[in-house]
Amino acid sequence: MNEHSRAALWQKLAAREMADVVVIGAGINGISVYRELALQGVDVVLIDQGDFCGAASAAPSRMIHGGLRYLETGETALVRESLAERNALLHNAPHYVRPLPTTIPIFYWLAGVGSALSRLFGREPGPSRRGAFIIKAGLWLYDFYTRRRQILPRHKFRSRSATLQRWPALNNQLVCSATYYDAWISYPERLALEMVLDTQASETNSLAMNYVALAKTEGDQLTLIDKISGAQTTLKPKVVINASGAWIDHTNEAMNSASEFIGGTKGSHLIVANDELRAATGDHMIFYETPDGRVCILFPFMDQVLVGSTDLPVDSPDEPYCTPDEEKYILESLAYVFPNIRIEPQQILYRFSGIRPLPRSDAAVTGQISRNHQCRESAATEQRPFPILSMVGGKWTTFRAFGEQVADRVLQHLKHERTVTTDELAIGGGQRYPGDNRTRQNLLNDWQERYNESPARLAQLFDRYGTRAEAVLDYLAAGSDQALRALDNYSEREIGFLIEFEATQTLLDLVLRRTGIGIGGRITPELLVELQALLNRHLSLTEAEGNAMLQHTRDQLRRLHGLADWQLNPAERNSRSA
């Protein structure tokens, strides 16, 4: 049995009675603290009731950023930390995190100054417009915080006419624009998974499993359930880290520890296939203000445009989706910034939503709730003899710093020394990454000699997996391969690699998280059928199991991602193309 197969991992988990630390929730924060602790040699188990990086961590706006907007709420320490982490990620994950020029169309000169002064004097104003003066102050601070490691260009302002010359489709009521640099992440789900795989490969005494949930707690013992087989096992932890995001209070309740830490808000995004809109961005992120004073973004993403997001309080964290009202709001605010571009309903290929696990707050406006992260400790009690550390809030960008800080608290509990730091540790396919075009070409030439693949295919795999493409290429070379019939830039063995070596359990894992097929707007009915057949083969699923998985996938894609029948159902597709 492959030592990293699901069966082998469950066997190892079931054989254990104890673990120093159990991390519940494998979103980006749980994965981060798991990696930190495992690298110090701590005996740590990570579980998630769903897939790795499947909830909020799979739904960000894909910005790796300092958070210019947080300067408004006075969170300067968060902005500083975020900028440092952004720079670290550009270095440690260059295969997925890349610089992003960002332009703000500005419609006022002085707006926002009054609100800033009110904040300075401790009053909390509602949302307000942001004029050139206040944006200039924010961008100046941005540059100031990164002056010692200025790896991206400084900001600059453009006059009205220069802006409209560069972006002619923008609303011509603007008075000027500002351009600055942040970063974006192409495959957050893959980067998170790579941290799990890196940790597994470092042969620590740790263990991570997806589709394993906390079922209940009795005294010092947690009962864990394998959501796929239904099997159960128990574990006695010394410390529990509750990294279950928007479910943190539910998870604490399941451990007999009442809490009211979370006040989640839902955010939704659209993936739009509109060439005019894509061209109108001029390959920049457009960071714009909505008529109600919120901030939204759009930027070219894969072959489409990503637009978002909303920020709405919710009662339940389960199965968020983009409602028609949210979609209308996003499209109306887009029409404000690009008034002459019309988006047709069928151009929206995909929608995604997530719940930000923000701290509970009585702020009047959701945008004013802190985006900072905090670790809330529930001390051990007689009935529950282990402490629980809950990881509340945070941004994708700051996962490493948050994980490091929580790991340090756990190390104190365990009286264990820190031996390794992660601030310069390259992740997954970012390891040994060629830093310039010449070394990249040398690497591709080397692969050309070793593998029987075309230069275009090698470049594609490098773009998709960074240097991890080498492991994929080894696997491709070990058997006969062919392109998928329904999506010829993937091959059967490439998908086989993702199933065999990347903890893929379901068709949704494959289309939403191991690949960019879903968010790239590339799902078709034929592709789903073809991928399901590969899953059936690699996971030894019966025909009935495979059919049930395929049907569940279609239902989820329709309900949670707004896919239309023509994208899911062969009959509908045929009648549309007839």
Ligand SMILES: Cc1cc2nc3c(=O)[nH]c(=O)nc-3n(C[C@H](O)[C@H](O)[C@H](O)COP(=O)(O)OP(=O)(O)OC[C@H]3O[C@@H](n4cnc5c(N)ncnc54)[C@H](O)[C@@H]3O)c2cc1C
């Ligand atoms: C719409 C939106 C846009 C965002 N945009 C950005 C952005 O552009 N840049 C940025 O830096 N940040 C952004 N963020 C913030 C960032 O994505 C989140 O703060 C971060 O992903 C939270 O990660 P997490 O690990 O705490 O939670 P999650 O990713 O939600 O993970 C929690 C996990 O716990 C699991 N779980 C729950 N209960 C149990 C149980 N009983 N047993 C086992 N597992 C359990 C869940 O299945 C889930 O996988 C955005 C967030 C949203 C929602």
